[in-house]
């Protein structure tokens with residue numbers, strides 16, 4: 001395990017001391033608000049490097065090759081972004097949010113388990129707001145509509161009703177913004193609603209970006225989040241000029257457009273470098289020959305918790321927040337046969353997010369597509385777990401398609417193990433209906449059968465097999481096998497006291513090497 005951990009240190013840049021980087025990143029986000037940031041002292045990267053002083057030189061050179069990240073801190077850009085997204089980097093400011101969940105009247109009834117009801121959407125919208133520290137839900141309301149495509153979103157009657165409610169809420173308690181839980185609002189819709197409600201209006205895209213900004217602590221995640229913001233800003237600006245709202249406040253000057261283009265160019269160059277590094281690391285891992293299990297699933301399903309339970313890794317911190325994990329990180333574990341493997345923790349999925357927002361994370365998810373097996377973690381206690389499962393499965397299929405370069409005949413997913421988590425929260429009847437692996441990462445139940453299944457699949461996919469070999473006790477063969485194969489157990493050979501029987505898990509290639517060397 002020690003050598004695997006050492007290999008992971010080299011292979012996984014995002015693992016640079018998470019606690020330290022998090023603190024640094026938080027400082028960084030507050031630096032425009034006057035808190036002494038790290039820019040005045042050292043660049044984020046230099047500071048990160050300092051934190052990783054103990055790491056080996058190879059990791060250091062990889063960090064250096066990501067270049068200077070200072071361009072991400074740009075006041076001029078922040079102003080442009082703030083205008084389009086109605087958010088600032090100051091997540092420390094308390095917000096009292098009025099959530100509106102619009103839905104189309106006729107689609108409100110759940111006819112199949114895969115349909116998500118407005119009630120469930122409202123729960124998800126509330127969870128999004130609770131994922132931001134100091135943000136509170138002042139009131140949450142479902143709003144039935146004829147259509148979601150209306151220019152003003154709400155009809156005049158509904159709008160009057162909402163304005164009255166907002167006025168009343170303002171008298172009773174403080175509200176500071178309205179969150180319309182819809183993928184994106186057009187610029188015109190946002191502008192119109194803000195003038196009617198006299199409050200800033202946010203859509204799902206801006207709220208999710210706010211969460212991603214907060215949770216992105218490594219260089220790669222920060223680059224990806226920065227990239228994810230740009231399509232939204234461009235779309236808002238385009239919409240603004242198309243709707244002739246220049247006078248009302250948001251349109252991009254030539255200078256602002258140039259700021260966005262320059263930022264995009266730099267981000268692309270940095271992300272390309274990251275992608276190239278990932279490819280190198282992937283090759284390296286292949287050479288090291290460790291089997292890989294990618295752990296994927298809907299956000300908050302318990303992916304990080306499961307890996308923590310399977311690896312007993314203290315550094316992993318499951319959190320009851322959406323998009324808590326934003327980096328693909330690798331964690332070493334052992335199978336019952338003592339074979340070591342790597343679990344990859346990944347970014348969670350979420351439905352009703354506009355395409356574009358997650359495209360930037362595709363590079364990291366590509367690794368999952370190339371793993372030996374996929375472990376799909378599902379939250380069985382969630383009322384929409386069937387819909388969540390369907391969403392994850394269809395996203396995985398389209399990811400595999402894009403990894404195969406759009407060739408449907410080549411787009412094959414690795415074998416998938418379905419894991420139903422949070423069984424401690426559901427009735428035995430619900431558990432029987434689910435089938436598959438029923439576990440609780442929190443209560444650590446159901447893990448043994450799961451591990452056996454992971455082992456079987458990994459051995460199948462990687463062409464490894466279990467066999468027993470008889471070797472001289474204490475000889476070089478024994479040492480070689482301990483180094484190059486997974487030793488399940490050993491026992492004395494009853495017929496020959498100078499020999500020992502070793503049960504090992506070994507690939508054909510390694511077995512051939514062994515034969516060449518010793519037979």
Ligand SMILES: Nc1nc2c(ncn2[C@@H]2O[C@H](COP(=O)(O)OP(=O)(O)OP(=O)(O)O)[C@@H](O)[C@H]2O)c(=O)[nH]1
Pocket residue numbers: 297298299300301302303304305306317318319320321322323324325326347348349421422423424425439440441442443
């Ligand atoms: N009751 C219960 N809670 C669980 C279980 N597994 C995880 N949780 C809780 O669910 C929340 C989310 O867990 P995480 O492991 O962070 O989920 P995740 O899938 O990694 O989430 P993201 O990284 O945000 O996509 C945390 O509060 C966990 O403590 C379980 O088996 N039972």
Ligand SMILES: [Mg+2]
Pocket residue numbers: 303304305318324325345
């Ligand atoms: Mg996680």
